[in-house]
Amino acid sequence: MEHAALELRHVTKTFGNVIANNNVNLDLRRGEILALLGENGCGKTTLMNMIAGIYFPDEGEILIGGEPVVITSPKDAFRYGIGMIHQHFKLIDVFSASENIVLGIENGEKYRLSAVNDRVQEIADKYGFHIDPKKKIHTMSVSEKQTVEIVKVLYRGADILILDEPTAVLTPQETEKLFAVLRRMRDDGKSIIIITHKMHEVLSISDRVAVLRKGEHIATVDTATTNENELTEMMIGKKVTLNIDRSEPKNPVSRLTVNHITSIDSDGVHTLDDISFTAYSGEILGVAGIAGSGQRELLESIAGLHHMTEGEILYNDPTSGHMENLRDKTPIQIRELGVRLSFVPEDRLGMGLVGNMDIIDNMMLRSYRRGKSLFLDRKNPKDLAISIINNLEVVTPSASTPVRRLSGGNVQKVLVGREIAASPTVLMAAYPVRGLDINSSYTIYNLLNEQKEKGVAVIFVGEDLDVLLELCDRIMVISGGKISGIVDARTTTKEEIGLLMTKDVSHTASATKEETKR
Amino acid sequence: MSKPDTIKKEPLIHITKRDAISWQKSMLIRAIAIVCALLFTAVIITILAKQNPFKVYASMFSGAFGTPRRIWNLLNGTCILLGIALAVTPAFRMKFWNCGAEGQTLIGALAAAACMYLFGDKMPLPLFFVVMTLICIVVGAIWGLIPAIFKAFFNTNETLFTLMMNYIAMQLISFFMLIWGKDGSGTLPNMPEFRFPKIAGNEFLLAIIAVLIVCGLMYVYLRYSKQGYEISVVGESENTAKYIGINVKKVIIRTMIISGALCGFVGLLLVANGSCTVNTAIVDGRGFTAIMVSWLAKFNPLYMILTAFLIIFLQCGAAQISTDLRLDKSIGDITTGIILLFIIGCEFFIHYKVHFRKKTKEEHDA
Incomplete structure (x- = not known):
């Protein structure tokens, strides 16, 4: 039997007291698209970062084509043909697409931009990308930048591609285009792991789905034989209704x-x-x-x-x-x-909250001016912080934990909680x-609905x-x-x-x- | 696809970030760092200077604590350095890199000397002290205000701007010394008749008490006042500050006025509670050393008492080593440098954990 393109065996990774991945076994076949599904903070990105050489597993091993390998840096990962497309693009704005793609490659060859341009165009044509190799990054749309990131790893000869939430920034039309490209790459024999939260995308693009929950691998199933409800249940461990209540507006x-x-x-x-x-x-x-x-x-x-x-x-x-x-x-x-007027801005930690401050001090952002005193009142913000932690089930060690240490969903609960508290x-x-x-999404929808009512x-x-x-x-x-x-x-x-x-x-x-x- | 030779081997060392560390444990790491630093300098001294390291340590200690006079000098030096460190701290918490403490202190010192020279004898002494203090604070504040205005309205780089202001302050002192130096020597005479009074017969006590009061006030201001909170928010994220309606320009200007005013006050202490004259070397780089004091203490005014003390202790000790043992001054500097390196370096082991292959042993020493 042919070896899987990539296998993880008993991989464990901890950060301090937090277990990010516990004894994960996973395999990726040649020429398949594997969707990685799981709630926020369930360890998807950590797992992928270990494959891409950003983290090193505490225990367990990684096998490529049946051979155990050691990946200690992104450079090692490239050597094994692994390329990761991160959620946040790592491109230089003033460089062109080709310049970004060739950046950091040391193959001893003479650097000729025209040759690079040709090669980029060749890759683009092969898989159906639309890319102008000479276009500067800062004039590109988000989807074009993503294309550059993908071509970048293909240029380095990646056979295993990992895409971390690639569709989060795309329109439905752009997503369709991306999926068409991914399918063509799969048919060419590439193995692809895609992380996404959107269930319908999982069902439409993947061949198999691997579900993680709380750092553990729950199951890998064939997409053709599963459905949304089953996947959701595996993901969160209990049945949830996917319906949002919508009442008629009152006067x-x-x-x-x-x-x-x-x-x-x-x-x-x-x-x-x-x-x-x-x-x-x-x-x-x-x-x-x-x-x-x-x-x-x-x-x-x-x-x-x-x-x-x-x-x-x-x-x-x-x-x-x-x-x-x-x-x-x-x-x-x-x-x-x-x-x-309350405002939950898009940039939570860069605008709505201060990442390095604790929950109490973040509560104070809205209220600290109250009163004539020159000094701060930390009593009321503390009560508010505790009530938000309890009511919205914010997972945090304490009210005096810096918010940047919380996971995305909990950060948002703190922010929305504070904005709603201002009635x-x-x-x-x-x-x-x-x-x-x-x-967490449903918690937020419910909060918005409560406000509406x-x-x-x-x-x-x-x-x-x-x-x-x-x-x-x-x-x-x-x-x-x-x-x-x-x-x-x-x-x-x-x-x-x-x-x-x-x-x-x-x-x-x-x-x-x-x-x-x- | 080429394969590396070391297949299936964990890297020898890998480093992970610590979640949190207990207070006792971090103190233990620091203590170990100091012991290691002393051992290491002992080896260096034995090899380079062929001296008994214990003699060197003893002389270092006596340089700081040997006589009551030395102890008072140590305390006074600590306070002056602490004062400047306290001055730069609000700006630094706002991430406004004020490298102009040197100039702001110099200009305060110049203002004090100018007051003494120009109208010290024209009013009763107590009134004169009040007027002089106010003038020094205002002049220091202006020196801090100028770069703040440019930063707030034109977004100029504050580091370069404040650095350049240092040279202007220095040249102003040279200029006025030329004009006022009666004998053409380019130095200003001592004017001890305008010195601040001694407290309990001690000439340093006034400065020490004043700076300790400022230290307490600064701690409360940064931690418990609304303005201090605004400083932190602006420092952490200007976008958040704008989002909740903080006037960022106002905070930058207000904070730099405080920073500059405090420097001006320290300049006053240097002259009116010290030399009673002014020269370009009166601050002697302490405007920059203060930045290190503030950083080492993680911008906490109370910790700064310790870090300022440590640095002055090392300086006094280093000076004593060279005189006692007739060694070149550089041996003292090497000792100081090594000890500081170990103390700063051990922070790495407080924030990160080092794992060795197959073992999870912790490494404390730098």
Whole structure:
């Protein structure tokens, strides 16, 4: 019998007291796509990092083609034909695609860029990539950058490819393209491991699925013989319903009216172009769109963090009934007006929280100014931290643990918990479940739903269309900084939204950017 | 596909990050580091200087504690260094790399000497002390404020800017010494009549008490005040600071005013509680040594008392070694260097664990 391309035997890895992987046995056959499935913090990335030479296993061994090997560095991994495409790209912005691809290769050959370009093009043609070898990274879209990363490992002769959540940053269309390429690579005899959270992707791309739970390998099953429910059960160990409750909005009142807001960035590009909509109390307004279509600028404009060149944002105060214009107000001024606006930004540790501070001090971010005293009150934030830890089941050693030590889902619970604790009337959340496992995602959906039922106007920027369709009342689709449609989430379809997302392509942000550069 | 020769072999050493370490254990590691440092310097001294290492240690100790005078010098030196370290700390916690403590202290010292020279005799002494103190603090604050304004509004690099300000301060002192030096010698006369009064007959006690008070205040300010919290948030993440509505420019400027003002105050102590005159060497690089004091203490004002003491102790000891044993000054410096290297190096073993093949033995010594 032919040996598997890659085998892991009894691999264990611990960090301090935390067992990241415990006695994992896994094999990857030649010419197959293996999906690696598991909740956040179940040790998927750690396991893959051991194969890629970033970590070294404490126990157990790795076999390539039946031979035990020692991989102590990414260089070793390349020597064995293993290439990993990380979630965060490792590319140099001012270099071209080819320059990035050839970077760090020491094969004794003379460096000739034209030869590299030809070879890159050859690889691209073989598997159906679209890539311009001479294009600079900083002018590329996310999906193009990903292509460069993949070609980079192929260029080095990788036979085993590991992709860590490659679809997290892609649109459905781009994902389809990526999958087509992956299938072609598989048919060419490459072995591929793909990490993803999205169940329908697992089912559509993989030949087999390996499930990890709490650092242990639960099972590897053939994709053809399994289904979503079975996989979910293996993954989280108990049955969960995949339905999100959606109640009808109760007496919706217009809470936030955005009129014709426009913003122009330093390159002269319209990041927001004449955006007008109304958010009602007691409803969840979804915002869909390709990443970078103006979602961030929109939320930051409302929060007082982004300068807009035109338009107004009117807040209808539920207690006084006054209309307040939030335009050109700082976050502090907005707060002083009595506007209870909460914002869960996309960048949790870089914006919403301070990674090196503990949970208590992070609670204080919103409340520390209260009172005239020169000194801090740590008592109330401490109580809040403890109640959030208990109510949202945050897994942490204590309230005085720095938040960067928590896993992604727990970080998000801390952030959302704090924002909700301010009893907002408007709650904006940007990609609040990105990178979260199913259980944590549902905790977040439930929290948003609770807020909706309390009469909060919730604005939810999401990327998973299935979730948007199930959770929201209305969905606003933006494309290239413009609203391409606002649809009823109960009656619309995924296809309709997908079309709206790419509507009016000639005016997308990237296209305008290039035009102005010329 | 070429294969490495060492198949199925664990690497000899591999290093992992520690989760957390108990207080006792980290102290043990530090103690072992100091013992190792002493053993290592003993070997070096025996080989290079052909001296009995115990004699060298004894002379080092006597340099620091030998006479009451030496002890007071040690304490005074510690306090001056601690004062400057406290001054740079708020800026450093904000990740504003203030390398201009030297200049800010110099300009404070110049201001003190200028006050003495220009109007020391024109008002009653107690009033004069108050006026002089205020002027020194304000001048130091201005020296800190200038780079802060440029950083806040034009995002200039604060490291270069503050470094350059050091030279300006130094040249200003040279300039005024030329003008005011009566005999054309380019030095300012001593003006002991304007010295701060002794406390309990001791000339150093005033500075020591003042700096210890500042140390306590700084600890409380950074840890328990709202402004101190804002400093930490801005230092950790400017985006978060903006997100919660902190005015980042204001915090940068306010913090650098505090930093500069404190340096100005230390400059005042150097003149009015020390030399009673000024020259370009009066701060003697302590504006930079203070950065190390602050870092070693992980920006905690209370730990800085220990780190400042350690550094001054080593300096006093090193000076004594060269005089006692008629050795070149460099033997003292080598000793100091080795001890510091071991103390700083042992932090690695506090943060990381070293595993050897097949064994999980821990390595304490550097």
